Structure formats: structure tokens, C-alpha cells
Amino acid sequence: QKEVEQDPGPLSVPEGAIVSLNCTYSNSAFQYFMWYRQYSRKGPELLMYTYSSGNKEDGRFTAQVDKSSKYISLFIRDSQPSDSATYLCAMRRVDTDKLIFGTGTRLQVFP
Amino acid sequence: DAGVTQSPTHLIKTRGQQVTLRCSPKSGHDTVSWYQQALGQGPQFIFQYYEEEERQRGNFPDRFSGHQFPNYSSELNVNALLLGDSALYLCASSLDGNQPQHFGDGTRLSIL
Numbered sequence: 001q002k003e004v005e006q007d008p009g010p011l012s013v014p015e016g017a018i019v020s021l022n023c024t025y026s027n028s029a030f031q032y033f034m035w036y037r038q039y040s041r042k043g044p045e046l047l048m049y050t051y052s053s054g055n056k057e058d059g060r061f062t063a064q065v066d067k068s069s070k071y072i073s074l075f076i077r078d079s080q081p082s083d084s085a086t087y088l089c090a091m092r093r094v095d096t097d098k099l100i101f102g103t104g105t106r107l108q109v110f111p
Numbered sequence: 112d113a114g115v116t117q118s119p120t121h122l123i124k125t126r127g128q129q130v131t132l133r134c135s136p137k138s139g140h141d142t143v144s145w146y147q148q149a150l151g152q153g154p155q156f157i158f159q160y161y162e163e164e165e166r167q168r169g170n171f172p173d174r175f176s177g178h179q180f181p182n183y184s185s186e187l188n189v190n191a192l193l194l195g196d197s198a199l200y201l202c203a204s205s206l207d208g209n210q211p212q213h214f215g216d217g218t219r220l221s222i223l
Contacts, residue, residue: 004153006153008151034211036214041216041219042216043115043201043214043215043216043217044154044201044214045214046211046212046213046214049211088153088154090153096167097142097144097159097166097167097205097212098144098156098159098167098169099144099146099154099156099203099212100156101153101154101155102153103151103152103153104151104152104153
């Protein structure tokens with residue numbers, strides 16, 4: 001069993017929809033949680049960075065962490081075709097810098 | 112403000128050869144981590160360098176080695192290349208590791 005599970009998709013939605021992306025994990029020692037966006041032939045771009053449980057909002061993006069359920073989510077409001085990319089969740093323990101990634105979810109937003 | 116830069120962008124090698132990939136961290140960052148991303152997978156941690164020393168290592172054989180220079184730039188060396196080493200190699204930098212890691216666009220390595 002992988003430490004971090006993420007549905008690979010693809011997830012296809014119309015422009016303007018609310019998108020929900022999720023990851024589950026098994027290691028209760030994870031304390032830092034991140035979401036990266038990766039366009040084709042590019043490196044991962046940091047979208048959200050959170051510590052422990054709770055919500056964090058940045059523009060159209062909201063990250064949620066539920067440590068009791070070992071479940072994290074990224075919500076994208078008013079999705080745009082430019083949001084079409086692969087979204088990677090990542091997490092780490094407090095005593096290491098090693099990031100553990102999910103496999104990524106491919107998102108397609110069509111006009 | 113320059114981000115993380117990697118070179119070359121694409122490299123083709125044959126089995127058994129050796130390769131060196133290069134990374135310049137984001138301005139102000141002193142820690143460099145290397146990841147391997149196979150097609151359709153998330154990045155896998157190879158190792159991290161801080162103060163010119165390897166600080167942490169993932170589950171990769173010692174064919175994978177690295178170096179960090181006094182200006183914080185870094186190299187990843189892979190010896191005795193195997194077909195399975197074909198992947199996107201990503202460099203990430205951060206400030207003393209305990210901050211978010213920012214990635215470059217990677218080097219795509221193809222082994223024939």
C-alpha cells in the first residue's frame with residue numbers, strides 16, 4: 001500500500017465548475033501538506049502549503065486538511081481552461097524534508 | 112528573481128553510460144533536493160544537500176550521487192545507466208529545508 005493515494009483521473013469538467021481534488025494517506029506523522037500544479041513538460045508549481053489541520057484559502061483555491069481522517073482536499077472555484085494540468089498532493093513529517101507525493105490527478109477544464 | 116534553473120533540458124544516453132545533471136537554486140535558497148519522476152507517477156525523493164553535505168537520502172542505489180557547491184548549486188550524477196533510469200529529474204530548492212520546496216522544470220533523461 002502506498003503512503004499517499006491519489007486518483008489519477010482524468011477529471012473532465014466544464015469551465016466555471018467547482019473542482020474537488022483529494023488525497024488520502026496512511027502515515028499519521030505527516031504534518032505539512034502541499035498541493036502542486038504541473039503543466040505538461042514543466043516542473044511542479046507550488047499552489048498551497050499548510051501545516052497540520054484546517055483550511056487555507058488563496059484566491060480561487062482552498063486547501064483542507066482533516067488529520068483525523070487522513071484526508072486532504074483542494075477545491076478550485078470558477079475553474080478555467082488554464083487550470084488544465086496535473087495536480088500533485090505532497091506531504092512530509094516535521095523531522096524530515098523528504099516530500100512524499102501522490103501520483104497526481106489530471107484535470108481537464110473544457111470551454 | 113530567478114527561480115530554480117536546471118540544465119540540460121533533455122538528454123539522451125545509452126545503457127552503461129554516466130550522466131551529470133545541474134541545478135541552480137532559487138535566489139536566497141541554500142538547500143537543494145533531487146527527485147525522479149517516472150511517466151504518470153509522482154516525484155520520488157533521491158537525496159537532499161545542505162551546506163555541501165548530503166543530509167537525507169531516499170531509496171535509491173549508490174549509482175546516484177550528488178554534490179553541492181559553495182554557491183549552493185548542485186549536481187546529480189548517475190553511473191552505469193539502466194533503461195529504468197529514464198525519467199524526468201527534478202531539482203527543488205528551499206531555505207534550510209524547513210520551508211516550501213520550489214521546483215525547476217527538470218531534465219528529461221532518455222536511456223536507449
